[in-house]
Amino acid sequence: MKVSITPELSLDEGSSFAGGLGVLEGDKFYAAARLGMDYTVITLFYRKGYVDYQFRDGMAFPADCPYPASFRKSLKEKKGSVVIGGRKAEVVYRVFTKGSARAVFIDAVSPPWARRINEHLYEHTDTDLSFNRYVLLAEGAIDYISRYAGEVDTIDMEEAYTTLIAVSPNRRKLGKAKLRLVIHTPGPWGHPSFPAANFRRQYGYNFLYDRVYLTDLGLASADKVFCVSRKHRAVTEKVMPHFSSKIGYITNGIELQRWAAPEREKMTQEKFGAYKDRYRAELLRHAGIKRDGMVLAWNRRIVTYKRPEFITRFIRENRNDELIFILAGKAHPQDLVNREVMEEFNALAGENENVFYTPNYDLELSRKIVKGADLMVFTPFSGWESSGTSFMKGMVNGTPPVTSRDGSVVEFVKDGVNGWLFGKDLRDLVQFDSMEGLEISRKDYREFSSRLKKAISLWSSRREKFNEVALNAMKTPGFDMDRVMKSYYP
Numbered sequence: 001m002k003v004s005i006t007p008e009l010s011l012d013e014g015s016s017f018a019g020g021l022g023v024l025e026g027d028k029f030y031a032a033a034r035l036g037m038d039y040t041v042i043t044l045f046y047r048k049g050y051v052d053y054q055f056r057d058g059m060a061f062p063a064d065c066p067y068p069a070s071f072r073k074s075l076k077e078k079k080g081s082v083v084i085g086g087r088k089a090e091v092v093y094r095v096f097t098k099g100s101a102r103a104v105f106i107d108a109v110s111p112p113w114a115r116r117i118n119e120h121l122y123e124h125t126d127t128d129l130s131f132n133r134y135v136l137l138a139e140g141a142i143d144y145i146s147r148y149a150g151e152v153d154t155i156d157m158e159e160a161y162t163t164l165i166a167v168s169p170n171r172r173k174l175g176k177a178k179l180r181l182v183i184h185t186p187g188p189w190g191h192p193s194f195p196a197a198n199f200r201r202q203y204g205y206n207f208l209y210d211r212v213y214l215t216d217l218g219l220a221s222a223d224k225v226f227c228v229s230r231k232h233r234a235v236t237e238k239v240m241p242h243f244s245s246k247i248g249y250i251t252n253g254i255e256l257q258r259w260a261a262p263e264r265e266k267m268t269q270e271k272f273g274a275y276k277d278r279y280r281a282e283l284l285r286h287a288g289i290k291r292d293g294m295v296l297a298w299n300r301r302i303v304t305y306k307r308p309e310f311i312t313r314f315i316r317e318n319r320n321d322e323l324i325f326i327l328a329g330k331a332h333p334q335d336l337v338n339r340e341v342m343e344e345f346n347a348l349a350g351e352n353e354n355v356f357y358t359p360n361y362d363l364e365l366s367r368k369i370v371k372g373a374d375l376m377v378f379t380p381f382s383g384w385e386s387s388g389t390s391f392m393k394g395m396v397n398g399t400p401p402v403t404s405r406d407g408s409v410v411e412f413v414k415d416g417v418n419g420w421l422f423g424k425d426l427r428d429l430v431q432f433d434s435m436e437g438l439e440i441s442r443k444d445y446r447e448f449s450s451r452l453k454k455a456i457s458l459w460s461s462r463r464e465k466f467n468e469v470a471l472n473a474m475k476t477p478g479f480d481m482d483r484v485m486k487s488y489y490p
Helices: 020-035 069-074 127-149 169-174 196-203 214-221 230-239 241-246 262-266 269-287 309-317 336-351 363-372 390-395 435-461 463-474 481-488
Strands: 002-005 039-044 052-056 059-063 076-084 087-098 101-110 154-158 178-182 193-195 211-213 224-227 247-249 294-299 323-328 355-358 375-378 401-404 420-422
Touching (some): 039 127, 076 127, 087 127, 127 196, 178 214, 269 294, 269 323, 269 363, 269 463, 294 363, 309 323, 309 435, 323 336, 363 390, 375 435, 390 401, 420 435, 435 463
Parallel strands (some): 002 039, 039 101, 294 323, 294 375, 323 355, 375 401, 401 420
Antiparallel strands (some): 052 059, 193 211
16 A cells, blocks of 8 residues: 655545645545555544635635535544653544545544644644644554554655654554655745654654754655655755755646546647637636636735735736736735735735635636636746646646746746746745845846736737647646656556
């Protein structure tokens, strides 16, 4: 059996939707089921989900987003227990099965202190709470595997949050299973550290230094380490040079059956215009937009390095009623700066009939955007995006990107052929909020605006040429999750 342990998982049937990692792990789950693999993905059961938002007087207020009742009812229960900080907690493993694949959600059900641990995804209000959450994920995974999984040969630790499994004394219960670490971000938020006292209390370890980085534990203990694009590996080797000889890469992909329109396989230039018109109309109906025009989408997590200010500035500088802007995404509830960006998005939508914004961006809307938009805008600061898959989902549906040269974009997008590129291909982690970073973004915006205007002009005056680029995007090879799964599990 192959096992993947992940802090988040986004399934069609029920989701605590947060970001790209959860969707990627969902794609791998569905691909494994389709391919008949003996595969288990293990995560936490977040009783109150990640976060939804409600606007009152123009301000964004967080709200809970629990799993749908229909999904909760579909889960089969298995019992277990773990020890956290010397105290025993009773857990329930809530299992969703699809074909040969299983998704296991670890739910601490008692006593009350344990129930509090996994209420929200990515809640970091307290150091001990965060540490105990990752102890629960690691110890719960070990307990489930040893009780119910049978023989396991490979365990993938997705991101640093899962690496406590590598240092747990209970690791011996996993037998000869090999541990591998998959790094999904170069940013410091994906590489948390905790006081040595937490490890002493949980495991009895006495580390020589005051803070322990989870990524270092995974790097040291893993049999193999993967980054998720060629460029991501190049950047990671510079920030983790002491493990560079251990680091490889497998570029991310998507489950085409989950994301691609069925018409894609037999698409021709003659059919493309009518195909895109139909999906554009569906998207606009879903968004409640009663007008027609070229649809530009910026849809992703709202974080500073993704530079949401590029699209807001472009909207303000280019008052064009023939353009329709779809903005979708949310900030972490503790990220006050980017909650203000959400409020700016919301204000733009209130001021302009051709701007739509929703913070409660879900899988249904994502599918409609990647099929129905004419352009996708992808603006991360170069060096900080590990891979990105939203541009892939757009491209396979004939929605080309206007994108910075980052992540796996540089492996797939050719400027003017199947999308449009702007900015430099930086291979160092330049701080995006430093003076140097702000100067880079100033120059990048100028080029971004120029490229976006070029694409808009083609759509308006030379639609056949635009559709040629879009059709090239649709036929770009290499995105299929089959490639990814065969690379991880040859």
